[in-house]
Amino acid sequence: MNTDRIFLSPPHMAPEARDFLVRAYESNWIAPVGPDLSAFENEFADYVGAKHAVAVSSGTAALHLALKLTGVGPGDVVPVSTMTFVAPANAVCYTGAEPLFVDSELTSWNMNPDLLRIALERLRNQGRSPKAIVVVDVFGQCAHYDPIRELCHEFKVTLIEDAAESLGATYRGCNAGTLGDIGCFSFNGNKMMTISSGGMLVTDNPYWAEKARHWATQARDDAPHYEHSEIGFNYRMSNLLAAIGRGQLLSLDARIARRREIYQWYNRRFASAPGIELIPESEEGVSSCWLTCILVDRARLGVSRDEIRIALDAEQIESRPCWKPMHLQPVFAGMEVEGGSVADLIFERGLCLPSGSSLMDSQLERIAGVIERLVVSGTVR
Ligand SMILES: *Cc1c(COP(=O)(O)O)cnc(C)c1O
Secondary structure: OOOOOEOOOOOOOOHHHHHHHHHHHHHOOOOOOOHHHHHHHHHHHHHHOOOEEEEEOOHHHHHHHHHHHOOOOOOOEEEEEOOOOOHHHHHHHHOOOEEEEEOEOOOOOOEOHHHHHHHHHHHHHOOOOOOEEEEEOHHHOOOOHHHHHHHHHHHOOEEEEEOOOOOOOEEOOEEOOOOOOEEEEEOEOOOOOOOEOOEEEEEOOHHHHHHHHHHHEOOEOOOOOOOEOOOOOEOEOOHHHHHHHHHHHOOHHHHHHHHHHHHHHHHHHHOOOOOEEEOOOOOOEEOOOOOEEEEEOHHHHOOOHHHHHHHHHHOOEOOEEOOOOHHHOHHHOOOEEEOOHHHHHHHHHEEEEOOOOOOOHHHHHHHHHHHHHHHHHHHHO
């Protein structure tokens, strides 16, 4: 047995990150305030091309603050992509609002604008116009934002982009995270840029940025004593983590390039395999290729998604079914959903393959070899 386990998307640290961390540590700015925190915000805002960035403790915290900025609260409904990690749906619930899940389109696996229109029209007819929607760029690919933005304009809805997986991606030449009114990023240990934990809220609206920073620091008013006129949160990023983030930014271009190479490697390797289809790359943009996913057609391949997953695991290779759609999650039973069959199919057949930027070609060979051997023996059986 090969004991050198291959993970789906392990942390990948830049050499500079350690130096930045040690310098911050020695400066004794061991707090959710300090010079690295503001420097990281400025450098990150420059990188993605946003006017303002607010560094927070997680991507989930960024989403919660973004929703609060739009005024969402109890009694509101918020359309959210159903094909996603749970964080944006949870953040909607933190505000007291309810999510309405919207299915994906097959071209990008992201929110289908036609279904969004149907949902928005139905809500308008019921007199329940949403204040915000959350669109997730799933597995690193941007959603189809032009029609989505038009809808947001028509229905006067604020667009929150969950770019937790798509840092480095573009849509029609614009960077992920800047495609809506507010963008949210995550730096947890398996994302495009790993800091261990942390998130960023970006926006061009200076009032929103200031408000988010205020809420993230317990809503402390400007006074010599502790004065509070609103409920706040302890959501600010630590200066130490911001220092790591500054170091990580220096290698980010290389990390994105490697994830894209890995996608292309799998694409070439499985191009002729009947019954294995890669997540499509939309013609409207460039994906960050956070995770390369395959759809397994058992009837054509002779082997199921789960047989592949189990065979990989036996060879110390981590893989995972694609996100279970939110409308199928027990915790959201009874919530509204528009469509659902596309997300259901992706969940039923989809498998995320190891895609971390530190993966070596020899490891990719090992992964593809396990799948190919299984397929060969599977057909014989
Ligand atoms: C990872 C992730 C988040 C949340 O990030 P945390 O930093 O772990 O809170 C939010 N949305 C999506 C789509 C994610 O994949």
